[in-house]
Amino acid sequence: MSNNVFVLAEHLNGKLADITFEMAGKAKELAAAFGGQAIAVLLGSDAKALAESVGADSVSYVDDPALAEFNPEAYSRVLAALIKERGPRLVMMGNTSVGMDLGAGLSVATGLPLIAYVNGLAVDGGALVATSQIYGGKIQAEAVPDGEACLVSCLAGAFPADAGRGAAPVEQIASPVPLGDLKVKFVKLIQPEGGDVDITQQAILVSIGRGIGGQENIELAQELAEALGAAVSASRPITDAGWLPKTRQVGKSGLTVKPKVYLAFGISGAPEHLEGMRGAETIIAVNTDPKAPIFDVAHYGATCDILDLLPALSEKVKG
Numbered sequence: 001m002s003n004n005v006f007v008l009a010e011h012l013n014g015k016l017a018d019i020t021f022e023m024a025g026k027a028k029e030l031a032a033a034f035g036g037q038a039i040a041v042l043l044g045s046d047a048k049a050l051a052e053s054v055g056a057d058s059v060s061y062v063d064d065p066a067l068a069e070f071n072p073e074a075y076s077r078v079l080a081a082l083i084k085e086r087g088p089r090l091v092m093m094g095n096t097s098v099g100m101d102l103g104a105g106l107s108v109a110t111g112l113p114l115i116a117y118v119n120g121l122a123v124d125g126g127a128l129v130a131t132s133q134i135y136g137g138k139i140q141a142e143a144v145p146d147g148e149a150c151l152v153s154c155l156a157g158a159f160p161a162d163a164g165r166g167a168a169p170v171e172q173i174a175s176p177v178p179l180g181d182l183k184v185k186f187v188k189l190i191q192p193e194g195g196d197v198d199i200t201q202q203a204i205l206v207s208i209g210r211g212i213g214g215q216e217n218i219e220l221a222q223e224l225a226e227a228l229g230a231a232v233s234a235s236r237p238i239t240d241a242g243w244l245p246k247t248r249q250v251g252k253s254g255l256t257v258k259p260k261v262y263l264a265f266g267i268s269g270a271p272e273h274l275e276g277m278r279g280a281e282t283i284i285a286v287n288t289d290p291k292a293p294i295f296d297v298a299h300y301g302a303t304c305d306i307l308d309l310l311p312a313l314s315e316k317v318k319g
């Protein structure tokens, strides 16, 4: 076994996902503590330029036409072979649809333990300590893997992305295993319906929860968003009620957002909601309940009625 840390680079439509940078930055810190290297593993086809933009210590780029799109069978085979051949101390994947597709199977294929829902990683006395969110984020559990090596799947937004941006030397290799007989075939990528605002790309989000009271009050949030040059997002009850489209939902079963400013109006701060927005740079919460859990993650907070505050704030911003 080596002291290296592998990071599975995630990419879609020719773009690296932020989780790649988040894990690469953390991997460098952990690898330094183990006395090894942080190695990003990028599986793809004709994707060397992508491999060159991951800020790990180095990048192993496996190039094969069968890896042009994400294919869980192909990814599992290649990763299992690389892990067995190179023996990293730690393998980091996203706790994303990709990582969740791969994690358990890779654990079986390699015989290494898997710790999922990880939002903290540290090295203590030479041993890895992973913090894992369990019961939908209600409990933080610390786990020390059995044996020296393990797999972890990391929650989006758990680590800062900037430390993992940059460039690193790329080693291009052919697939270590044949991929000509795959039983799982990529057919086509179905993109979500377009036409609505992409809340993951907004600098400011005016986010509303059940505290908004009724569909007729949504326009109060829209007015403020317009005045601020922001977009309106929401907690799940709002999209479940059909008051806003599903594309506006933040959280576990919605989207993960990282705006510069996240205004949480009448949102209690359930773990499933926090999972999608705790990576925002500045969180400002307004809630009538001073004990609402949203205040545990908010940088600024106010306890007042949003139905009074929203129109007043819009007036103020409009000047």
Ligand SMILES: Cc1cc2nc3c(=O)[nH]c(=O)nc-3n(C[C@H](O)[C@H](O)[C@H](O)COP(=O)(O)OP(=O)(O)OC[C@H]3O[C@@H](n4cnc5c(N)ncnc54)[C@H](O)[C@@H]3O)c2cc1C
Residues within 6 Å of the ligand: 208, 209, 210, 211, 212, 234, 235, 236, 237, 238, 249, 250, 251, 252, 253, 254, 255, 265, 266, 267, 268, 269, 270, 271, 272, 273, 276, 286, 287, 288, 289, 292, 304, 305, 306, 307
């Ligand atoms: C598997 C699963 C997945 C889920 N996925 C998601 C998800 O992706 N996103 C998500 O958001 N939730 C998700 N949930 C639901 C989640 O558990 C919560 O039920 C939800 O986030 C609560 O939404 P809320 O904060 O708007 O409503 P509530 O919890 O009802 O909170 C409303 C808040 O508004 C405050 N309030 C009321 N009136 C006012 C007022 N006039 N002015 C100011 N404040 C006021 C109240 O004090 C309260 O804190 C999921 C749940 C499960 C089980």
